[in-house]
Amino acid sequence: MIPSRNITSYLILQSKQSNPTKIKSLLIFFTRILVNEELYANMDWDKLGFDVIPTDYMYIMKSNSDGTFSNGTLLPFGTIDINPHSTVLNYGQGLFEGMKAYKREDGGVQLFRPEENALRMRMGAERLLMPAPNVEQYIDAVKHVVHANKRWVPPHGKGTLYIRPLLFGSGPVMGLSPAPQCTFLIYTNPISNNYKGDTTSFNLLVDDKLPRAYPGGTGGVKNISNYSPVFQVVKEAKAKGFSDVLFLDAVEHKYIEEVSSCNAFIVKGKVISTAPTLGTILPGITRKSIIELASDLGYKAKERKVSVKELLDADEVFCTGTAVGISEVGSVTYKDKSVQFKTGADTVTKKLYGLITGIQTGLLEDTKGWVVKID
Template sequence: MATSHQLPNNGKASNRETEKIYANMDWDKLTCGVIPTDYMYIIKSNEDRTYSNGTLVPFGTIDINPHSAVINYGQGLFEGMKAYRTKDGNVQLFRPEENALRMQMGAERLLMPSPSVEQYIDAVKQVVHANKRWVPPWGKGTLYIRPLLFGSGPVLGIGPAPQCTLLIFTNPISNIYKGQTSALNLLINENFPRAYPGGTGGVKSISNYPLVFQVVKEAKAKGFSDVLFLDAVEHKYIEEVSSCNAFIVKGKVLSTAPTLGTILPGVTRKSVIELARDLGYEVMERKVSVEELLEADEVFCTGTAVGISAVGSVTYKNKSVTFKTGADTVTKKLYDLITGIQTGLLEDKKGWVVKID
């Protein structure tokens, strides 16, 4: 029997009523682990490279051809999104059209047909609505949404798949990213670039991420939160952390690496740039050297999973530099602003929020 939870309207509910609203689990113990939900969404491309007749199916394993392009050649993309529970119990998305457009950009790079923006958003809304009881209560976490687009059709010679599949599943996660309880402690890796010019660093290709597994594992074994990678050409300009964008703050100026093919155009990154300018800060998308980073007032990371996360320290060539964190920082102002919009605490004046019926 589930324990009862305080309802968003501060009323009391019986256990049975609570079970109808929320899945049967202890939300106070939520982490970022794997938690299967009820349904997933699947849609396959037609012969004319369009999509139609997608469907919700019970969450579970899928059949895949051993000849599929995703298995043999890594032809696949993924997106990362969240559904947020508001204080009054409603559920909403944050800028889903931006994820749809980014998937289209990545699909073009990898020669895959992609759903329209309208099809993508409709599919996301369907799967979130079907798994609505898995959206954590307000303040307890979010429902992470993982859309996958991959070459499911069979190929033998090197080339794109004749058919692709869009699969969307969900997973409730804590507001604390992967056990993070304090500001990030980053290690700069000067020898191993994350992405190369002409590669796929600017899209969310599934092949981007295994490359950093070993480096990040070694850094974490030394007590670091994550790795900040440098450019592949000169090895002197900061690019990304393993799964998020990075910003530096110096006075009233925020700087972040430009999206020129090796930097992922993050949705949170884009939103932070606009919100910071609204607050009167100058924001520059430019190359940022390690030396500039080490002299910054603040450093923070942005991404769907990490949200806006302050960086407490960066270590480079065995030298550690600390940065301002906590209250009365630019990072905290931006965090409060964007999470307020995402969770309904602040009015959405930009039309970024999409409500789930």
């Protein structure tokens, strides 16, 4: 049964809306309530992976002519109509975010630093000349879509509900120009705690030929077009037995930047280092949190250029990101040289993993104001 406070929040959202599509959504929503819908979706949570699993609802909100957003609505999950002239299809004007909803031991649900995702989307929107929801609208939308899909939040310890907010140019253009209207859309998908089913540490290949991002480009924002250019090199690396690719800078080809979809850190003694966000590195929310937590543990956390030579001489290496969480790197291969790193229980990586996942899942007290409870 969906709690009455969820019904109230949904009614507030819908109270000023009256078109047929929204009325249909409202009827479906309350039909589910009246039949006393189950606490959890009917699936085997122990077999959860990183597969496409559509949930019940998505959230859509479109920009107005003045660049503001209003009248967002929950709709049954499904396909969307999009104009063939839209800028997202023709010119790649689009952003995405990645977030998770966590189930606590008491059955409650919470988010981790959603305002940071909202701010990062606004930063990206400014770079791509798109209007964006304000922080309050963004967080409110995320809360509503998680409430509506609450039965898809995996039980505590079994996984998380991945949240994918999108912002894209949906309005039509013919010439090279930003869209006259943008769409903000959120869908969700339950996923495993193990990134793509990985149960062992990462085995990375350092690529010194193809940079992930170039100075002056869009490597510092979550532009949708940042990712497909690395598909080929990552596929080739995986065919050779590697987990992923670690890319180098585009100018000197000697400083580490990012893995295909996550930030990279090295540990040497009491110093933890990661590449600076100077336009080619995505400012990850997990990355930002780990820098602060590392300092709390007494380590010197530095944002600086890290050479391949320093990487190969590190004690530990790990990756951070919403999907990967904190994933230890067991080995790195550069040219013909392969280096092994310390992994396992007695590592800085595991200490940081325990801290951040404890806060995210409610096992540890949140003393930093990072958690937003939505139940």
